[in-house]
Amino acid sequence: MHALDVLGDPVRRRILELLAAGEEAAGRLGAVIQEEFGISQPAVSQHLRVLRENGFATVRPEGTRRMYAVDPAGVAAANAWLSPFERFWRGPLAALDTELARGRLERRRDGRAEPRVEE
Template sequence: MPDIDVFAALANPARRQLLGLLLDSGPLPVQQLAAQFAMSRPSVSEHLKVLKDAGLVGERKAGRQRYYELRPEPLRDLTRWLTPYERFWREKLGNLRTLLDEEGDPASHD
């Protein structure tokens, strides 16, 4: 079980950007990840620690380098949890679209 809430980990834009980089590029060393940000390497490492504690990234050591990789399992769990809410809002928006179409159709006011 993750040590930190996945929502809390995803709340920060820098952490979402780190996940995007790992999704696009695969495993990367912390130096390469840090080069993508206008913040210190220790700050990037702290963001990676939050992601790791949430189970969203894995870490492996190769020599003196630490490589990080995306771990999608918590995101899959989150998607499963969010799916009923997505259906709810899709239905509500569909009903709104129907209502607006009827309001805009002069024939429907007779």
């Protein structure tokens, strides 16, 4: 399966988002995905299997639990496929950064406070 086919499914993308924070038990992943998507535990297991078999996730046993983590190989494959297209967003993002910096500089010159960003 192509890397983007794997990532095309919203359930698998969400699982990877959860794993991006660090290793996670299959049970916890299943509970979150079942709650958010309303799918069964066997369906979650199928998505985890697709991620494993296509190099996006690793699994290791820990007692009776199965611990999942992101496999950098799958992410690298997706990145390799996308990298020729970076030119389409790199320039606009650099321009946005320039405009944001210009706005900050103008606010400082005018003595205006920086807008607060809530985290």
